[in-house]
Amino acid sequence: MNFADETVIQHGYVVRDLEASLGYWVDTMRTGPFYVVDNALDGMTYRGQPTSVRWTTALGYRGSMLIEIIRQNDDSPSIYREHLDARGPGFHHFMLKTSDFDATLSRFERAGCPPAFGRMGSGEERFMYVDTVKPLGCFIELYDMMPGTLDLFRRIQSSHETWDGKDPIRPFSSLYGG
Numbered sequence: 001m002n003f004a005d006e007t008v009i010q011h012g013y014v015v016r017d018l019e020a021s022l023g024y025w026v027d028t029m030r031t032g033p034f035y036v037v038d039n040a041l042d043g044m045t046y047r048g049q050p051t052s053v054r055w056t057t058a059l060g061y062r063g064s065m066l067i068e069i070i071r072q073n074d075d076s077p078s079i080y081r082e083h084l085d086a087r088g089p090g091f092h093h094f095m096l097k098t099s100d101f102d103a104t105l106s107r108f109e110r111a112g113c114p115p116a117f118g119r120m121g122s123g124e125e126r127f128m129y130v131d132t133v134k135p136l137g138c139f140i141e142l143y144d145m146m147p148g149t150l151d152l153f154r155r156i157q158s159s160h161e162t163w164d165g166k167d168p169i170r171p172f173s174s175l176y177g178g
Helices: 018-027 079-087 101-110 147-161 172-176
Strands: 007-014 034-039 044-046 049-051 055-062 065-072 090-097 115-119 127-130 139-143 169-171
Touching: 007 079, 018 034, 018 055, 018 065, 034 172, 055 147, 065 079, 065 090, 065 147, 079 090, 101 127, 101 139, 115 139, 147 172, 169 172
Parallel strands: 007 065, 034 169, 090 139
Antiparallel strands: 007 090, 034 055, 044 049, 044 115, 055 065, 115 127, 127 139
């Protein structure tokens, strides 16, 4: 494997107040536009146990970096809730783009960084946050990059590159003409 294949492509933040956070990112950081979607996925696990979490994600670019803002919408066990309870809102994770999801996940496990939260079912888009809080102070998200995911990220980045500052918060469906 070429080490350059693994690239940090996203910084993730957990917040309690999504609207206030997005306002700061748009007005002060000049990040956006943000595309917002509510999530509730089947087959999720938190530290090896099944969980059912509802959360809202806002995705937008700042330059070449994808910024993810996450607000958990329920009290289900998750690493988002864990972080908010222990440290409050703020930087939570970065995402690694990897060409071999399984090998990368195994490497982190061997290094003592276990899977903490995600979805690993077959036939689904897999993702897993590994617990790298002790060595790094944050989680690392591994995402099994499917062609559709990469296309989605390209669409969001393209909208950032041509963004005039108008309409900074958009529904996720608008990426697909909805």
